[in-house]
Amino acid sequence: MKRRTFVVGAVAAAGALGVGWTLFPPRGRMGDGSQIPEGSGESALNGWVKIGTDNTVTVIMSKSEMGQGIHTTLAMLLADELDADWSQVRIEMAPVGDPIYNNIATVVDGLPFHPDDHGLIQRTTAWLTAKTMREAGVMITGGSSSVKDLWLPMRQAGASTRALLVSAAAATWKVPEAGITVMRGVLSHTDGRRATFGEMIATASTMKLRDDAPLKTAAQFTLIGKPMRRLESAAKQRGTATFGIDVVIPGMQYASVVMCPVLGGTVASIDGAAAKLLPGVKQIVTLNGYNGGTGGVAVIADTPWHAMKAAKAVKVNWNDGTMAGVSSAGLMQKLSATLDTDDGHAYLERGNVDDALAAATQQVKAEYQAPFLAHAAMEPINCTVQFADGKATVWASTQVPGLARRAVGKALGIASDQVTMKVQLLGGGFGRRLDVDFIAQAAAIAKAANGVAVQTIWSREEDIRHDFYRPACVSRFSAGLDASGKLLAWRNVSAGQSVVGATVGRYFGLPASPIDKTTSEGSFDQPYEYPAARVGHAIVDLPVPTGFWRAVGHSHQAFFTEGFMDEVAVAAKADPVAFRLALLANHPRHARVLTRVAEIAGWSAPLAAGAEGTRRGRGVALHESFGSVVAQVAEVTIAADNTLRVDRVVCVIDCGMPVNPNMIQQQVESGVVFGLSAALFDEITIADGRVTQGNFNDYRPLRMSECPAIVVDIIPSTEHPEGVGEPPLPPVAPAVANAIFAATGTRLRSLPLRLS
């Protein structure tokens, strides 16, 4: 029961992304329903929804659920336009391979343009990129892009399905369509006749799909804009939700992996004699480093515990490789030294910054640093693969099922269309599951298992010691002020590795580009109206494997930029909020967010004093990332022994139209907590090529007793929805550092923030 494919609307899709959300609905991404398997009694009217004769509305998900609530929020978009009964909505993962599920928004967002730039080159590049991604992109959940990417396609699919059901009812009842209304999954005619979606789906699926279904106006939304609860909440509470690690395949075996302690190392030789004698051991497999990973050894056994015990009993001689002797302290020195000679690629140039600095009556200079970071998602890295008769099935928690499929095909020597991906819930992603090293590795392990499914589980130590790390970064600033304290010039250059360069190499074997927006994002793309500025970044080639970590470049650049902005405000003897506002005269959206956070935090009144012997302080930070603007005020108390407590974080976010305020609030809470772990505790150090940290005892997450009160305010908006998963994170570290300065007079310019 398929109909014609819609006329390809890639131009319209690209145009809508490039020029605005009210124009050119991207119908080219709707699909005709042939993409998705139909179960008994189910009909797929397009690539995004199936309706069952039992009235079930199954919404197809091209995005991975990793805690951000995207399944709930995307289902709201479709169900609202469909006028479905929310209690009848179910979720099913999209199959991998059809271009309608490719992510366009995240790649367009990665182009190196300032957010204020809407010139011809920016528009043309965005248009061409979107068009290319529509055809040749990948299915990816990342870059806080999911709602932005699917805001129109999901709604259009819902509206189109609704129109078909109305047509079916009109034909069945022999009445004009105009007399039919739809509410909560029921079609009603003015004459009193009623039918459920399930009763009309068979007729609807024989009808020619109209492509002119109107979308609702904001005033007509019934779900969009409401604080809706997470669909999979009960299953997660009760332990019945299936994460990748929870997959159980009858007869499956388990593998445990030990990788070379030196990153990038390989196996020279193994002695598995002792391990083979241990209970339950089936196979010992020598592993290459797959997709940028490190070489190692896997033991396949009948139970996870047997596999773990035996993996530790394998004696391995390692080839340490090029990372031997490398220390993170040395790498930090190299980054800093780079800035002595390298001005980097200029991502922002405004006026003549050197002349403006020379003319300043006061100059402020500082160097900031941020360390490598691991992701340490709660669900340790794992993947289950069955390889039999030239075909593979993969059960994985992944943000990139398309890339995973390709990597598995390559590891097994089969075409990727012989690989079936079954994407499970992710027990956290934070960017770690944008890499496919562990999936290719699990495939190579399963290849040795003669058709039996094998679940490969990494220990927490392997997870932390064989990550793709947030790159360390060093940043230098100079600012010039006039005699009245007015900012004249802003000069900033940072040095670090290129994550995009590293990942395109791992994913596609392509050479790195000399320009990578993510290295400088958070520094060059902020709204401040510097009279003269140069913001650059120098890419430094270091051997540490790096990857996308929540908020990517923003995660550290916000700390640098907003920390230094605070220093400049202090030098100007200005209030930090007022100093920033003076630089936002033509950025009312940003000014409004900053003004609002100051209001809610009570910025104009003095901070209440703490207990005897303690010092209290309050700091502010403003940051734009992934299309959203966030401002935070952090309040801290420092005890006599210099221990720090973050008491409260007030956060205001403007993320365009708030589609699901409940999920937005959750993500703000999440960004603050995740960001505080990094701001206060986390640091990956490397000694002789080996990561020093290994578990939650020495790579320390924030705990409940350390969690501040978090106040969240969402700015009402009817603008296009923007990113939410990452934007709340970047301002936390600078807000806390600025609060520490306010309390103590000590300026901390290095993460994690340590007072003594």
Add this chain to the structure above:
Amino acid sequence: MAVTTIQLNGRPVEVSAEGDTPLLWVLRGELHLTGTKFGCGIAACGACTVHLDGQAVRSCVTPLSAVGARAVTTIEGLSGPDADALFASWTDLDVAQCGYCQPGQIMSACALIRANPQPSDGEIDAAMSGNVCRCGTYPRVRAAVRQATAPRGPSVSSTP
């Protein structure tokens, strides 16, 4: 391999595992009770929390040989009015994000409120700080425990 009988969720269950096998891996690997999660393997995160005779313990460092005749309760077997109150407040406040740590959080919370039906905020923090959440559900976990132990009143609904 030795066969051991454990009292699991109210029933005797036979398992064939060596005595040094952590209870976590008996549950997950042999019995395929996957609600109890592996997080760290060193009792540093609480994802694997189960009850032994009502006490919250980390099953990743509890060898099968140490379980003996004590009653093992996992998230799959958690029941009773305290558990129901927690599930209800967890739903009402929509606590879970990625959800991976949530069974462990609820097991710790339930052990707390059974021992201390009206915990203070400080007592909640002390009892729950062994349970790591990387998503940052702490404010809602704290509020949900508080709500589950508060005198009954109309709850605020956040959905239409």
